[in-house]
Amino acid sequence: MIPRLVVFDVDGTLVDSQAEILNAMRGAFFAEALSPPEAGQILSIVGLSLDRAMEVLLPFGQDAQRQRLVAAYKGEFQKARQTHGAGMSPLYPGAREVLNELSSRDDVLLGIATGKSRRGLDALLEAHELKSFFATEQVADHHPSKPHPSMLLACLDETGVEARHAAMVGDTSFDMEMAASAGFRGIGVSWGYHPIERLRPMASQIISQFTDLPNVLAELTETLA
Numbered sequence: 752m753i754p755r756l757v758v759f760d761v762d763g764t765l766v767d768s769q770a771e772i773l774n775a776m777r778g779a780f781f782a783e784a785l786s787p788p789e790a791g792q793i794l795s796i797v798g799l800s801l802d803r804a805m806e807v808l809l810p811f812g813q814d815a816q817r818q819r820l821v822a823a824y825k826g827e828f829q830k831a832r833q834t835h836g837a838g839m840s841p842l843y844p845g846a847r848e849v850l851n852e853l854s855s856r857d858d859v860l861l862g863i864a865t866g867k868s869r870r871g872l873d874a875l876l877e878a879h880e881l882k883s884f885f886a887t888e889q890v891a892d893h894h895p896s897k898p899h900p901s902m903l904l905a906c907l908d909e910t911g912v913e914a915r916h917a918a919m920v921g922d923t924s925f926d927m928e929m930a931a932s933a934g935f936r937g938i939g940v941s942w943g944y945h946p947i948e949r950l951r952p953m954a955s956q957i958i959s960q961f962t963d964l965p966n967v968l969a970e971l972t973e974t975l976a
Contacts, residue, residue: 756912757853757968758862758887758903758935760921762797763943766875768840771831772797776808779823783816785809794944798866798923800896801825828871838878843942845961847879852965854884859968860910862887864902864919864929869893886910898928903935918955918971920964927953936971938964 762768773793780787787793788808796804801824805817812820831839853859861884865872869890876882887909889902907914914934919926922943930937931953939950939957950957956967 755858755968755972756860756862756886756906756910756917758864758906758917758919760798760919760923760926760943761863761865761867761872761875762840763794763922763945764843764920764926764940765846766840766842766879769794769944771828771840775824775827775831778827779820782823782827783820797944798897798921798925800866800891803896804866825868832874836878838875840875842879843961847881849961849964850881850884853968860886860912862889862906862910864889864897864906864926866891866897897923897925898932900929900933903929903933907933918968922950924949924953938967 759765762772773790776793777787792808796807799807801821802817805812805820809817809820850861854861863872863885867875867890869892872888872890873882876885887906889905894901894905903914903917903919906912907917917934918936918938919930919933920938920940921927921930922940923945927937927939927950936955937953939947939954940961941947941957941959947957955971958964958967
């Protein structure tokens with residue numbers, strides 16, 4: 752039986768953190784006396800590391816100002832977490848059921864590749880009681896921003912799985928680009944923060960509900976094996 756590795760993005764894929772991201776980003780820009788970007792602009796950078804995200808959102812800003820925005824964003828997010836709890840970002844419908852199903856199989860390993868910090872991911876997984884599900888967890892603290900393949904290559908190193916046996920599940924074009932660069936199959940989800948049109952060029956499959964994932968993985972078995 753050949754192990755398969757299924758790596759998940761977090762924001763926009765496992766959890767709906769849209770409200771928290773928008774509020775924190777707006778708070779960060781207000782703290783710098785700047786007009787915040789439109790919601791669509793903010794959501795378009797979800798998945799990037801914060802340093803890279805601020806470069807995109809404030810292309811003509813100075814590095815020091817972008818670093819202050821990063822710090823302010825983290826502070827806003829931390830305040831929201833203290834007020835509402837780390838579970839303030841709800842799991843998408845069907846996510847827990849599918850994670851339960853996949854993690855119970857002997858031929859599947861699960862992983863995470865996220866733009867979140869280690870602290871943010873740990874708090875989220877603990878709040879949703881998901882910490883035991885994942886064999887490998889890659890965060891922004893230790894890797895270049897998506898779509899660089901570093902996170903997925905580390906997942907392969909930690910699990911011993913070959914790229915041809917692996918799939919990446921995500922909601923952004925950054926996830927699909929990263930998957931392609933690492934030799935993974937990319938499975939896009941329609942409920943996240945990038946429109947399907949941005950996912951389609953590089954995604955092997957696009958699913959419209961979480962419960963479709965096991966069947967899609969079954970369809971990919973021959974190419975993942």
